[in-house]
Amino acid sequence: xxxxxxxxxxxxxxxxxxxxxxxxxxxxxxxxxxxxxxxxxxxxxxxxxxxxxxxxxxxxxxxxxxxxxxxxxxxxxxxxxxxxxxxxxxxxxxxxxxxxxxxxxxxxxxxxxxxxxxxxxxxxxxxxxxxxxxxxxxxxxxxxxxxxxxxxxxxxxxxxxxxxxxxxxxxxxxxxxxxxxxxxxxxxxxxxxxxxxxxxxxxxxxxxxxxxxxxxxxxxxxxxxxxxxxxxxxxxxxxxxxxxxxxxxxxxxxxxxxxxxxxxxxxxxxxxxxxx
Numbered sequence: 001x002x003x004x005x006x007x008x009x010x011x012x013x014x015x016x017x018x019x020x021x022x023x024x025x026x027x028x029x030x031x032x033x034x035x036x037x038x039x040x041x042x043x044x045x046x047x048x049x050x051x052x053x054x055x056x057x058x059x060x061x062x063x064x065x066x067x068x069x070x071x072x073x074x075x076x077x078x079x080x081x082x083x084x085x086x087x088x089x090x091x092x093x094x095x096x097x098x099x100x101x102x103x104x105x106x107x108x109x110x111x112x113x114x115x116x117x118x119x120x121x122x123x124x125x126x127x128x129x130x131x132x133x134x135x136x137x138x139x140x141x142x143x144x145x146x147x148x149x150x151x152x153x154x155x156x157x158x159x160x161x162x163x164x165x166x167x168x169x170x171x172x173x174x175x176x177x178x179x180x181x182x183x184x185x186x187x188x189x190x191x192x193x194x195x196x197x198x199x200x201x202x203x204x205x206x207x208x209x210x211x212x213x214x215x216x217x218x219x220x221x222x223x224x225x226x227x228x229x230x231x232x233x234x235x236x237x238x239x240x241x242x243x244x245x246x247x248x249x250x251x252x253x254x255x256x257x258x259x260x261x262x263x264x265x266x267x268x269x270x271x272x273x274x275x276x
Contacts, residue, residue, distance in 0.1 A: 003054040014043040016075060020089040030259065034087040035080070041091055044072040059121070061106040071096040074133050076150040078187035079201050087186055096133035096149050102126070118165045125158040141190040141200035148184055153208065155181040169219040181208040185240050202243045204258060209236040223274040231266040238262065 019026070022036035051065040074096040080086040103126045112119035131149040148154075160176040188203040190196030212234045217227040240259040246252075 002056070003052070006049070006051045006053070008047070008049040008051075010047045012045045012047065014045060014071075014075065016040040016042065016089070020075060025086070030261065032087060033084075034077075034089075037089045040075060040089060041073055043074055043091075046070040046072075057108065057111075059106070059111075060108055061104065063102075063104045065102040065104070067098075067100050067102065069098040071098070071133075074149065076133075076187050077185070078139065078150070079189040079204070081189050081193070082191055083201075085201075090139065091136075092139040092187060093134040093136055093146075096131065098129055098131040098149065098152070100127060100129035102128075112164075112166050116165075116167050118163065121162045123158075123160040123162075125156075127156045129154050129156075135187075138193065139187065139189065141188050141196050142202065143197050144188075147187060147203070150184045150187055150203075153180040153183040155179070155208075169221065170217075171219075172215075172217045174215045176213045178211045179208065182206065183208075202245070204240050204242050207239045207241060209238050210234060211236070225272045227268075227270045227272065229266075229268045229270075232263050233265060235262050235265050 018036075019034070020036055021038050021040050023038045025033050025035045027033055046069070048068045049065055050067070051063055053061065053063040055061055072095055073091045074093055075089060076092045077087055077089055078092055080088050103124070105125075106121065106123045108119065109122055110118060110120040129152065131152055131154070132146050133149055134146045135144060157179040158176070159178075160174060162172070162174045164170055164172045183206055185204040185206040188201050191199040191201065211232050214230040214233060215227070216229075217225060219225045238261055239257050241255050242258045244254050244256050
């Protein structure tokens with residue numbers, strides 16, 4: 001009565017976005033040049049999920065999921081061959097494999113015994129993944145025939161703490177946080193095909209970071225409500241790095257920051273009025 005076991009098997013497709021197939025170069029606000037690839041083909045995904053769920057109460061949940069995803073013709077952002085520093089999109093391999101475990105929980109720290117009594121809830125979601133993909137010969141560099149999956153973080157953590165006084169003119173507070181570990185922003189590339197083992201640009205890694213959001217709302221009456229929201233309150237410095245291996249001279253290897261930026265904090269205060 002309080003638990004369930006679910007098995008799901010599905011096949012889906014991932015279609016290229018417009019920017020990935022647009023046959024022209026475009027410059028992003030930060031000055032990076034990216035070109036689409038009209039020869040991209042869609043990716044085919046085979047998904048397997050096995051989930052166990054338990055419900056300690058009507059509002060609480062504990063679930064553990066093991067999953068596997070096989071991706072045919074994965075689409076990746078990669079650096080262009082040569083020394084231009086530009087980017088493009090390509091089906092860089094034949095297959096990618098993703099294995100993972102996900103834990104999802106919802107608990108009542110303070111359970112509302114009746115209408116008008118306060119409640120405090122905690123939600124936690126954690127995902128750990130292992131993944132790799134092969135590289136076609138034209139995209140191999142640094143003697144690599146396979147690599148991790150571009151854009152995928154191997155550890156993702158989410159948490160939310162919510163409070164409500166459950167009164168007629170409710171007062172609600174929600175604090176949520178997220179952590180995403182290091183991931184590949186763009187695959188590396190050889191400077192030329194014949195010397196791909198020695199002349200190459202390594203992949204660009206986006207370092208992991210934490211975000212924090214806050215939402216506070218108060219019903220002033222049955223028709224009027226006030227809402228304050230703050231997004232990305234920590235405003236972390238997001239760094240993208242690239243490992244540099246000098247080919248000549250005695251310069252040491254180094255891990256250089258190729259881009260560092262902040263997304264900024266967004267704070268909004270809103271007043272809503274129901275007219276009906």
